[in-house]
């Protein structure tokens with residue numbers, strides 16, 4: 033069912049296209065670590081963006097936050113949680129936000145949130161994915177490295 037949109041463009045948007053229409057979502061008020069537009073070549077056979085495309089960019093986004101925090105090389109050691117909340121489509125502007133939520137002696141746990149901005153003529157924002165990943169700081173030889181003390185997060 034098409035329901036009237038309240039942004040004054042005269043276009044309608046369905047609840048299926050934007051299930052959050054009654055509760056508009058806004059982008060976080062800070063810089064994303066990554067912002068990309070997926071192309072038709074990133075689609076699966078059903079026309080949605082392939083989950084692996086999103087997962088690989090979540091890993092890159094989390095890795096950027098981890099490497100900034102560790103001040104050097106890191107490797108992904110675990111994907112602790114990963115939830116696809118809504119599909120992504122070709123042409124969506126997809127923003128990846130990453131926050132360090134925990135550190136250990138060598139490890140950094142990062143929460144990544146992904147938002148899609150759709151329909152530029154009648155914009156809506158949807159949170160599409162949430163994930164938590166753990167990275168380990170590495171030395172130049174690929175061995176574990178203790179995090180700099182001043183970067184510890186409780």
Ligand SMILES: CC(C)(COP(=O)(O)OP(=O)(O)OC[C@H]1O[C@@H](n2cnc3c(N)ncnc32)[C@H](O)[C@@H]1OP(=O)(O)O)[C@@H](O)C(=O)NCCC(=O)NCCS
Pocket residue numbers: 106107108109110112135136137138139140166167168174175176
């Ligand atoms: C990363 C690596 C060097 C860690 O070596 P390891 O001897 O297994 O390390 P440990 O078991 O001591 O774990 C290191 C840290 O990671 C944490 N960790 C390990 N496995 C984890 C898991 N499944 N979930 C959460 N944290 C984990 C540990 O708790 C530890 O944290 P701390 O030092 O802050 O207490 C090694 O596992 C490795 O090389 N893995 C491959 C990495 C890779 O190729 N990633 C994909 C491409 S980037």
